[in-house]
Each structure stands twice: as structure tokens, then as C-alpha cells.
Amino acid sequence: MAQAPALPRGFELPLEPRLPRIGSIDAVALEERAATLAKRSIKKESKLQAFELAVRMMDLTTLEGADTPGKVAALCSKAVRPDPVDSSVPAVAAVCVYPNLVPTAVARLRGTSVRVASVATAFPSGQSPLEIKLAEVRQVIEWGADEVDMVIDRGAFLSGRYAKVYDEIVNVKEACGETHLKVILETGELGTYDNVRRASLLAMAAGADFIKTSSGKIPLAATLPVTLCMLEAIRDVHDETGRVVGMKPAGGIRTAKQAVQHLVVLHETLGLRWLTPDLYRFGASSLLNDVLLQIRKQKTGQYQSPDYFTLD
Numbered sequence: 001m002a003q004a005p006a007l008p009r010g011f012e013l014p015l016e017p018r019l020p021r022i023g024s025i026d027a028v029a030l031e032e033r034a035a036t037l038a039k040r041s042i043k044k045e046s047k048l049q050a051f052e053l054a055v056r057m058m059d060l061t062t063l064e065g066a067d068t069p070g071k072v073a074a075l076c077s078k079a080v081r082p083d084p085v086d087s088s089v090p091a092v093a094a095v096c097v098y099p100n101l102v103p104t105a106v107a108r109l110r111g112t113s114v115r116v117a118s119v120a121t122a123f124p125s126g127q128s129p130l131e132i133k134l135a136e137v138r139q140v141i142e143w144g145a146d147e148v149d150m151v152i153d154r155g156a157f158l159s160g161r162y163a164k165v166y167d168e169i170v171n172v173k174e175a176c177g178e179t180h181l182k183v184i185l186e187t188g189e190l191g192t193y194d195n196v197r198r199a200s201l202l203a204m205a206a207g208a209d210f211i212k213t214s215s216g217k218i219p220l221a222a223t224l225p226v227t228l229c230m231l232e233a234i235r236d237v238h239d240e241t242g243r244v245v246g247m248k249p250a251g252g253i254r255t256a257k258q259a260v261q262h263l264v265v266l267h268e269t270l271g272l273r274w275l276t277p278d279l280y281r282f283g284a285s286s287l288l289n290d291v292l293l294q295i296r297k298q299k300t301g302q303y304q305s306p307d308y309f310t311l312d
Contacts, residue, residue: 093114157199165202210245211245213250
């Protein structure tokens with residue numbers, strides 16, 4: 001990386017010691033490293049383990065205007081038992097829904113290992129007053145959400161009002177208390193790797209338990225270079241402060257092959273400690289069925305028809 005510039009306008013002095021120096025991203029080097037890691041293969045005997053780990057790391061998500069309690073209930077059933085005829089396939093990590101459907105998910109998942117996550121803070125735009133955002137966060141926690149996925153105000157970030165973004169995350173984290181907070185950067189709207197790194201560091205300094213690529217509502221999201229950029233920011237914060245922050249790539253990960261590529265990048269950047277659902281998640285609802293097909297292939301030697309699994 002090039003020599004680090006001064007912190008951007010909007011950062012207050014008390015924040016500066018809590019952040020590693022921001023630096024500039026060498027885009028060519030970042031993309032080359034991501035491409036190189038994507039070519040690495042894993043041993044055949046490790047593939048089943050990798051696929052099952054990917055399942056355990058998934059957040060099954062439904063965030064559509066037409067979502068109903070029935071749809072959420074069906075998704076919860078699939079989250080607990082992804083393959084209805086193979087009980088050895090593990091449950092996923094969480095189900096993520098809109099605030100109004102949190103009570104339904106909580107009721108369906110009570111007594112299971114699957115957590116309930118809810119989007120909040122005017123998802124997906126982030127364009128509401130702070131008081132409304134905080135009220136929404138408090139409400140979903142009152143209804144039983146285990147995790148909150150907030151979106152940053154990209155308008156504020158892109159106009160250089162970093163302190164506003166930072167203060168909002170601080171306030172949301174305070175409202176969350178012990179409830180885990182994932183901060184969605186919406187990287188496809190940030191424009192540059194430098195902005196992705198800056199937003200990642202800002203979110204972590206403000207108290208994020210996880211940083212997340214995308215809301216899943218825009219085309220450009222969890223590319224390998226963007227994910228690598230965020231993982232390196234997590235590594236740098238850990239090296240400098242000892243703080244452990246999780247990562248969630250979301251949007252655009254649709255195949256088991258892509259999931260394995262992301263796991264390779266994770267392992268090579270952050271190591272074994274992060275290879276757990278407590279510190280890494282996939283936000284990719286369309287991913288599960290392809291991984292289930294690959295698990296079936298590893299166990300039986302034959303591909304199952306895609307129609308074998310439900311579409312959610």
C-alpha cells in the first residue's frame with residue numbers, strides 16, 4: 001500500500017487512535033491476489049466438510065414486499081432442516097427477515113440453533129432520521145431478534161459526512177446492547193476500494209460486530225476483490241487492536257464453487273479462527289440449493305435434480 005494519507009474530513013480526534021491508518025488500495029494488486037486465491041482448489045476429501053461449513057454459515061433471507069408469515073414459516077423450516085431426507089446436513093446460521101415478520105420467525109425457530117436476524121435502519125436506503133432508525137432497532141430486539149442488520153447512510157458517506165455515519169452506527173450499537181450488529185456498507189455504491197476500506201474501518205471503530213458487503217438489492221455486491229478488501233481491513237484492525245470482527249459477503253454468491261472460493265480467501269487472509277458461523281456468514285439465499293446438490297453428489301456420487309429441493 002502507498003503511504004497513508006490523513007484521516008478524511010469528518011473524523012474527530014477521539015476516533016483517530018481507534019483506527020489503523022487508512023492508506024490507499026492498490027487495485028491491481030488486490031484484484032490479482034483475489035484472482036490467484038480463486039484458482040486454488042481443495043482436496044476431494046475436504047469438499048464435503050467445506051460444503052457443510054458453508055451451510056452452517058448461511059443466513060437464509062427473504063426481503064421482498066410480498067413476504068408473508070407463511071413464506072417465512074416455510075423458510076424457517078428449511079433453515080432447520082435444509083435437506084428433508086438427510087438429517088446429517090446441518091442447520092443454517094440464521095433467518096433474516098423484515099421487522100414485521102420477526103415475531104413469526106422467532107415463534108418458528110424457538111428451541112432450535114437457528115438465529116433470527118432482522119434488517120433495520122430504513123433498509124435498504126438508510127435514508128430516514130436517526131430517531132426512526134433507533135426505534136426500529138429497539139422494536140425488532142423487543143420482538144426477539146438475535147441479530148440486527150443495519151445499512152449505512154451512503155449519501156452521508158459519499159458526501160464526506162463520515163462523522164454522521166460513525167455516530168449513527170455508535171447509536172445503533174448502543175440500542176442493540178448485546179444483540180449482534182451487522183453493518184451493511186452497500187459496497188456497490190461506494191465506488192472505489194479506498195471507500196470500501198474506509199467504510200469498513202469506520203464501521204468497526206463505531207462498534208460493528210460484523211461488516212457486510214451488501215443489502216442484496218443492487219447488482220454489484222460480494223465480489224472476491226471487495227470481500228478481500230474488507231477481510232484485510234478486519235485483519236488490520238485485529239493486528240492493531242486485538243478486536244475480532246466478523247464478515248458477511250452478501251449478494252451474487254450463487255454456487256458452491258463460489259462459496260468455496262470465498263472460504264479459501266477467508267482462510268488465507270484471517271486464518272482458522274474465522275472459519276466459524278460466529279465470525280463469517282454467507283448472505284445468499286440462492287446459494288443453499290446448489291450446495292445441497294454438491295453435498296448429495298459427494299455422498300452418493302450422483303447429481304440430484306435441482307427440482308429435488310424447494311425454491312425459497
